[in-house]
Amino acid sequence: MRVVLIGPRGSGKTTIGALLAEAMGYRFCDTDAMVEAAEGMSIPAIFAERGESAFRTAETAAIRSLPPDGVVAATGGGAVLSGGNVQALRAGSLTVFLDADAAVLAARTYRSTRPPLTGLSHTEEVIAVRNARLPLYRGAADFCIDTGALSHAEAVSRIQAFVKERESGAACRALVAFLQQTRMDRNEWEMTGERLCRVEGMPLHGLFAVIGSPCLHSRSPELFTALFAACGVDGVYTRIDWPDLGAIMAAVRAAGVKGLSVTIPFKSDVMQYCDEITADACAIGAVNTMVRCGDGWTGANTDWTGIRQPLAGTPPGDAVVFGAGGAARAAVYALQDLGMAVTVLNRSPDRARSIARSFGCEYGAHDAYNPERTDVIVNATPVGMEGRGGSLLAAGDLRAHHTVFDLVYTPPETLLLRNARAVGCRCIRGTEMFVYQAQEQMRLFTGIGADADMIREILG
Incomplete structure (x- = not known):
């Protein structure tokens, strides 16, 4: 060693x-x-x-x-x-x-x-x-x-x-005991749980996990396991699907877990467990990445990076964000960082107004959308997600000069993007957000920047 x-x-x-x-x-x-x-x-x-x-x-x-x-x-x-x-x-x-x-x-x-x-x-x-x-x-x-x-x-x-x-592995065994009570299916246990049980001592570069309820659908374990192998990181990345955030944090602290990916419904609540929060996460009001250093946790937000990177180079203009949840807040932060004038539109104008007050932007209901005064469109709602279908905008609501970014990534090609392509819009899939937020998360977890093409190849 x-x-x-x-x-x-x-x-x-x-x-x-x-x-x-x-x-x-x-x-x-x-x-x-x-x-x-x-x-x-x-x-x-x-x-x-x-x-x-x-x-x-x-x-x-x-x-x-x-x-x-x-x-x-x-x-x-x-x-x-x-x-x-x-x-x-x-x-x-x-x-x-x-x-x-x-x-x-x-x-x-x-x-x-x-x-x-x-x-x-x-x-x-x-x-x-x-x-x-x-x-x-x-x-x-x-x-x-x-x-x-x-x-x-x-x-x-x-x-x-x-x-x-x-070298003792005692902390690793403590995490295994906690994982056995969580909602981990048999295949997942065979991939990570049994590997942890066989480890002589903790993996050299530690333990990582995605936490959420639910998070069984998350592809993060698959992605980071592959990235760690490609980049020479001797770490184990698992998932913790459990509804009690306090119990999760107690377990990961006891086990000396190095990094966490945080998903719904914990992105805001987890901030109370952070000893330091980055400026972007504070502004957005959500943490999706936690990194442990010594006895302290630093909370960060890489979702906005996942939105900003695919839009980098887009000329500043008028942007519309549909939605009023955490993804919408990350989108507004990213768009303003790119110099865009942003309007938040939501079925509930009161929720849109809350975001507008936080970021100093415009807001309204869906019917306030004006295609002629819009350059960039970001769908930060679940509309179009697999199992729900539909599209916020029809082809007639779109113009060829629009850039359309649909944050929904299952399916990769949503009805909104199909409508946009038919009109000649520049289209960005939701998978691109996942690629670039994961790239930044890898850098925060390990200090190593993984190539975006490598991440796309792993995700398929």
Whole structure:
């Protein structure tokens, strides 16, 4: 096994790494020192003479040359910026994120000779760089330690205790016991439950799950199991279909679960269990992704990313969102981020008004729809879903200049999209939202960005 230390400059990676290696009887490697030895010059000199890109190339080469086991490796603060680096570092490794408050980091690095990365003051740069990289550190980490209030010896002791706990498998068995009472069908149990029972110790990169009631229909276990295998992540992704959110959260905390995909009806209620919530999730009022780091959970929303990405490059114009639920809120947030003027239309204007007040946009009933004053249409209602059928809009309600995004993804080709294609509209299937929200979720879970085409291929 290999232990990899990641985190911002000043978090103690080199000192703690050397002490940890000695305690474990492992070899110690510092990728920054490896770069300087390979290039024959200091890192400040590399930046000054060749630029940051040359340093990053050399850093990647150093990371890929690390021994596969019996090593404690300390990495540079920006190593996680490359998904390829993260994938190489996590292969066969436990990854530990060392962190500290920005003020502590700034004080520790005040006299550093390392080149600045921005035009900000030293303290402002420390804050900005740490905040930008924080989701990547959390995703890439199997364990997180705040070194701000710990001695080096205490940090080493905690890492050793984590390694021992991970190898014992006790937490994994606790999750199996909980899963046995949930609504998991026989095939699902054979795919995940029995695999967990056979594991000697916890999977190296931990446990993940989709939680909801119901969530037996979710394709997330299928998707992430395949993505983990393709990206070298030794994790197990299962589902927890259970109506009691409190019981679910107690079980996943006890088991040390690393990441959760959150679906109905828990996207709002789960926010009370988050220690930190991202700005997008706060604005939307829903969390669909939770990532554990140390003892804390960070809640995020990737649904809006799943809507924004397929629409990226669409010229700003007038957009109409049909619906007033969580998907509609995510759609409004995404469209406004793209510079669109948004109107929310719903059968119940009062519910549409509630969203409009949150986002400062227009609202109305369905009959307020004007095709001549609309450029983008997003269906965030269940109309058109398999088993329900129908379409909010007929072909006569559509124009060739429209972009129509139907968030319904079962069936992939809804009646609304068929009507839109008949008129010559640009059409976006709901499966695209699933692809891009899952891509962002994978990055938050693991620090590795999966290719969108790979996700489409897995989903078929």
